Amino acid sequence: MTDNAFSPTPLTLLGTGAMGTALARAWLAAGHPVTVWNRTPARAEPLAAEGATVAASAAAAVAANRLVIACLLDDDSLGEALEGADLTGRDLVNLTTGTPAQGRARATWAEERGARFLDGGIMAVPPMIGSADSGAYVFYSGSSELFEEHRETLAVPAGTTYVGTNPGFAALHDVALLSAMTGMFAGVFHAFALVRREDIAPKEFAALLQDWLTAMAHAVHTTADQLESEDYSKDVVSSLEMQAAGNATLLRTAEEQGVSAELLMPYMKLMDRAVTQARGEEGTTGMIDLLLKDR
Structure with a gap:
């Protein structure tokens, strides 16, 4: 063995739920x-059989290694x-799901106790962890x-994306992407509900739906460009007023198909509010500003 031989970093992991175990x-x-x-000690026993050392307490686990990684239920549990x-x-890496404010507060809390702190947001489900081709990554x-x-150690279970020194940014990126996913699935579920009672094979429809959503996904770059330039009329293909007018057909179709429009209505109401503020000739980007509250 030479002085340059690789020596894997020892680490402590707090929390052996599904994600922690992965x-x-x-x-x-x-x-x-x-x-x-x-x-619950019993939940750590399978890892002991695979070579892990099980600590009797969280304090003992922290004392065992400089690098301490937490993957617990919530910020209170941490x-x-x-x-x-x-x-x-200690170097404390928090992979517990939380809010941006909790990440910033926990960073201050850790630093006051003599530790360096890194917050993380895991963009994966447990089966994706440890698989190089899964696309899993973690915001830090x-x-x-x-x-x-x-x-290098953090990159072992999933890819790493560092998003800045502000400790709240990992959680903010995590929640922002999850929020976009939530909105997407709302539309997906409404679409499937529309065809649910018809002689349309769900798997065949799913292929069409995926292709359509993929084709539309590029629009996020237009939105980003408009936000940075503050020109909400730039490169507009379909005006807000035109899209709002088209909502009547979507709602009429839902009524004909016996489908509730509750997943669509909040977005449509926001569109109508933007139109009433004389923003109809713009694209939809201006609706983002309507969502911002005074802090």
Whole structure:
């Protein structure tokens, strides 16, 4: 063995639920010594059989390694787990789902206790973890020094995307993308409901639906360009007024098919509000500003 030989970084993982277990297995498979802790000890036992060291307490798990990764239920669970732990000199990476404000507050909390902090937002489900071709990745924000030092280790279970020193940015990117997904699925479910009672094969319709959504996805770049230029009339193909007028056909079709329009109505009402504010000649980008509240 030479001085340049690769030595996998030992790490601690707090939380062995479905996602935590998938993360632990990926690191173990890559040769990293892993210490795990879970509030319910029995849930950590399968990992012990695969080579992990099971700590008796969260404090003991934190003491075992400098790099500490948390994947718990929520921010409150993280605070409770680390209540009696000495974080001095530790690198805390939080993969617990939370809000941007919680990420910023937890960064301050960790730094006050002598730890460097990195927040994360996992863009994957457990079966995607550890598979190089799955497309899984994690948003990270916070200490750039921590990220750079542990980049290779963090990249073992999933790809890494660093989005800035603001600790809240990982959660913000995570939730923003999930919000877009939620809206997309609302439209998808409405579309399937429209054809549900007809002699239309769901699998055949799904292929058409996927192709259509893929073709429309490029519009996000037009929206971004309009936001950056603050010119909401730039490159408009279909005006807001035209699209709002077309909603009548969508609603009439839903009525004919016996389908509730409840998934569409909030968006349509926002469109109508924008039109009444004399923004009908613009595209739909101006609707974004209508969503912003005073803080």
